[in-house]
Amino acid sequence: MDGSRLRRIILVDDLRSFVDGRNAEVARSSAAAVTLLHRHRDERLDELRLSPVHSRHHVMSSRALQPPPEVAP
Numbered sequence: 001m002d003g004s005r006l007r008r009i010i011l012v013d014d015l016r017s018f019v020d021g022r023n024a025e026v027a028r029s030s031a032a033a034v035t036l037l038h039r040h041r042d043e044r045l046d047e048l049r050l051s052p053v054h055s056r057h058h059v060m061s062s063r064a065l066q067p068p069p070e071v072a073p
Contacts, residue, residue, distance in 0.1 A: 008043065010036060013051035
């Protein structure tokens with residue numbers, strides 16, 4: 001990776017941020033995540049971090065643990 005470019009990281013989490021203070025764009029809701037991902041649709045992301053639990057009222061299921069699908073360019 002070229003060291004002159006900042007890493008493009010998106011975090012989708014309703015409560016948390018990175019504890020190490022790394023720079024990331026954060027979406028706190030599903031609607032905000034869709035808007036943020038749409039804004040970056042023509043760009044390559046270095047990381048996409050998804051909350052294992054979308055909200056405090058979410059019930060964990062095996063479906064919630066599936067990796068995101070690969071998207072064709």
